[in-house]
Amino acid sequence: MSHSQSAPQAGAQPLTRTLARELKDHVDQKAMVHGWLHKKRLMGGMAFILIRDRSGVSQVLIEDKAEQEKIASVQIGSIVRIVGQVVSEPRAPGGVEIHEPAVEVTNPIHEVSPIELDKDISHRPDNLETLFENKVVAVRNLKERSIFKIRSELNRYIRQFLHEQDFTEIQTPKLLAGATEGGAEVFKVSYFEREAVLAQSPQFYKQIMAGSFERVFEIGPTFRAEPSMTSRHMSEITMLDIEMAFIEKHEDVLQFTEKLLYNILTRVYAEHADTLKLLKAPELVIKPNFPRYAVDQIHEMYTKATGESTIGEKDMRPDEERWIVEYAKEHDGCELVFVTEFPVEAMKFYHMVNPDKPNKVLWADLLFRGLEIATCPMREHRYEKLMEQMKNAGLDISHPGYKYYLQAFKYGMPPHGGFGFGIDRLVQKVLGLANVKEATLFPRDMNRLTP
Numbered sequence: 236m237s238h239s240q241s242a243p244q245a246g247a248q249p250l251t252r253t254l255a256r257e258l259k260d261h262v263d264q265k266a267m268v269h270g271w272l273h274k275k276r277l278m279g280g281m282a283f284i285l286i287r288d289r290s291g292v293s294q295v296l297i298e299d300k301a302e303q304e305k306i307a308s309v310q311i312g313s314i315v316r317i318v319g320q321v322v323s324e325p326r327a328p329g330g331v332e333i334h335e336p337a338v339e340v341t342n343p344i345h346e347v348s349p350i351e352l353d354k355d356i357s358h359r360p361d362n363l364e365t366l367f368e369n370k371v372v373a374v375r376n377l378k379e380r381s382i383f384k385i386r387s388e389l390n391r392y393i394r395q396f397l398h399e400q401d402f403t404e405i406q407t408p409k410l411l412a413g414a415t416e417g418g419a420e421v422f423k424v425s426y427f428e429r430e431a432v433l434a435q436s437p438q439f440y441k442q443i444m445a446g447s448f449e450r451v452f453e454i455g456p457t458f459r460a461e462p463s464m465t466s467r468h469m470s471e472i473t474m475l476d477i478e479m480a481f482i483e484k485h486e487d488v489l490q491f492t493e494k495l496l497y498n499i500l501t502r503v504y505a506e507h508a509d510t511l512k513l514l515k516a517p518e519l520v521i522k523p524n525f526p527r528y529a530v531d532q533i534h535e536m537y538t539k540a541t542g543e544s545t546i547g548e549k550d551m552r553p554d555e556e557r558w559i560v561e562y563a564k565e566h567d568g569c570e571l572v573f574v575t576e577f578p579v580e581a582m583k584f585y586h587m588v589n590p591d592k593p594n595k596v597l598w599a600d601l602l603f604r605g606l607e608i609a610t611c612p613m614r615e616h617r618y619e620k621l622m623e624q625m626k627n628a629g630l631d632i633s634h635p636g637y638k639y640y641l642q643a644f645k646y647g648m649p650p651h652g653g654f655g656f657g658i659d660r661l662v663q664k665v666l667g668l669a670n671v672k673e674a675t676l677f678p679r680d681m682n683r684l685t686p
Contacts, residue, residue: 250318256290258331261321268293268333269341271375272313274353275306282306285328285353286315292377294327295319295336305338311352312375314342352376358673370677371686381510383676386662388507390454392499393475400491402450402477407440409433409456413636420460422470433458436655437476442585442614443643445478445651452477454658464681466670467553467606469659471679478614478653485587485597485613488652489527489573492601492611496571497523503665517604517667519570526567527599529576533559549581557605573611574600584628587615587652601654604664613652618644 250267258266270288282297284306295317297303306315319336349369350356356366356379366373373379394404410424410431421432436457444451453476461468482488504511504519528536534545537555540562545555551574564570575598579588582596589595598612615621621644625632632641662674672678677686 254290255286255288255293255329258293258321258333259329262323262331264321265318266321266333267316267318268295269316270314272306272309272311272315272344273377274311277303284315286317287352287375287377292328293317293333294324294329294331295333297336297338299335302336302338305340308345309340309343310345311348312346312372313340313344315339316341348372350376358668358670360669363670363672367672367678367683368686374676378513381514382662382666382668382674385503385507385510385514385666386658386674388503389499389662389665390658392502393454393495396495396498397450397452397477400450402452402479403444403448405441405444405448405451405453406455407434407437407444407453409458411636413634422458422460435459436474438585438655439640441476441478441653442648442651443640445480445653446643446646446648449480449649450478462681466672467660469671469675469678469680473658473675475656475658476653477656478651480649480651482613482650482652485589485599485652488611488613488654489525489599492609492654493523493525493571496525496601496603497521500665511666514666516665520564520568521571522567522569525569525571525573525601526563527573527575528559528563530574530578531576533574536562549578551600553605556602556607560602560605570604572602574602583612584624584630585614585621587613597652601656603661604667606660606664608660608664609654609656611652611654613650616644616648616650618648 250265252269253261253266255268268286268288270286273285273287273292275282275284282303284295284297285292286295316339317333317336319333321331322334323330324332350372352375356373356376358366374383410426411434413432421435424431424433434457437453437455441451441453454473456471457474458471459468460470479491500519500521530551533551533555534548537558538544538546540558545552559574560570560572563572576592576595577598579594579596582588582598587597589597596612598610600607601609601611615624622632622641625637630637659671659674663671666674668674672680
């Protein structure tokens with residue numbers, strides 16, 4: 236069919252764009268698709284092309300030589316508009332195919348893509364830099380794009396769950412006057428005539444806002460100037476931060492964390508099974524109530540099992556984290572594990588000491604598939620006690636950076652707790668990726684500030 240034959244008759248309504256996923260509803264009708272040329276191949280005088288849009292790909296059969304010539308000299312990535320007849324074809328993506336097409340190349344591309352968009356992209360460690368360097372084009376690959384579709388869905392589920400639980404979403408500053416939480420691993424930036432730092436977390440602000448809204452959350456970037464090049468760390472990360480007031484005990488925080496994780500993980504595995512299968516994600520092993528193991532208990536179990544002693548250490552080693560999750564997966568039927576009863580030597584000044592065990596802190600880490608993804612403590616809400624803990628930590632409570640934080644406690648703060656939760660690590664572990672940077676659109680580390 237020639238291009239002129241596809242033009243609408245006088246007085247006819249012009250065709251509007253149909254997405255790939257919608258074509259099945261237009262069998263035996265004429266439709267128009269508009270997207271990227273994703274793949275093309277010749278077979279015995281026939282040409283097959285795939286057109287990609289935000290919903291997937293449409294297969295088009297081109298038999299007319301004049302129409303084939305329109306796509307013969309352009310490269311993958313060209314923008315193409317197709318008008319043709321939708322027919323049922325079980326072997327085609329979505330079960331339909333477009334026949335007798337009129338082809339219009341609306342933006343021809345002549346440069347060869349540095350990434351083969353119709354083939355799997357290697358995520359081997361020796362190919363990651365190539366992947367990151369060409370990420371702008373790589374995310375047009377359907378499988379690569381699926382990683383970030385899953386990430387988007389997880390964020391959506393988190394927000395839905397929290398709104399249903401009466402949480403208020405907040406946005407807090409990322410430019411701060413100083414590293415008020417302590418530590419030297421901050422990025423310093425020029426701020427007019429002064430020096431500022433990039434926020435390591437919204438910790439102070441979410442606690443302050445719990446003094447107003449009771450239940451608050453934020454999904455946003457935080458910055459860590461850690462000189463680390465491991466598969467677990469980045470310089471800019473996305474965190475889910477939650478704070479909830481009027482809790483009765485630390486267990487309230489852990490139970491809420493369980494409900495949130497159980498909800499979003501079972502939902503993503505139920506609603507996106509095909510995508511997770513495409514990405515070769517591990518099967519989910521989960522129960523509504525996650526097992527809990529004390530740090531000292533894990534040290535003893537790990538030492539007995541491996542012969543390598545970690546007894547007396549205040550925190551857990553990466554290999555211990557992996558070991559206890561595998562142990563819980565086998566013995567408890569759940570690959571999410573709470574690690575509890577950290578020693579006071581490891582606490583932050585805003586954590587609450589366990590009144591029943593003064594050498595322990597009301598704080599737990601949540602491990603998922605061998606990696607810490609959340610820290611879940613109860614906070615110290617009593618003004619005088621908080622100032623005492625700050626002084627014991629060597630902090631100057633008269634520092635201007637603490638003025639507004641302490642104001643919130645001075646004028647009435649209820650018992651509260653919450654967690655900081657790594658979105659990048661969650662996506663990495665859901666999909667079974669080896670490196671947290673693979674779960675991040677444009678990762679930042681010691682060596683990478685682009686693209």
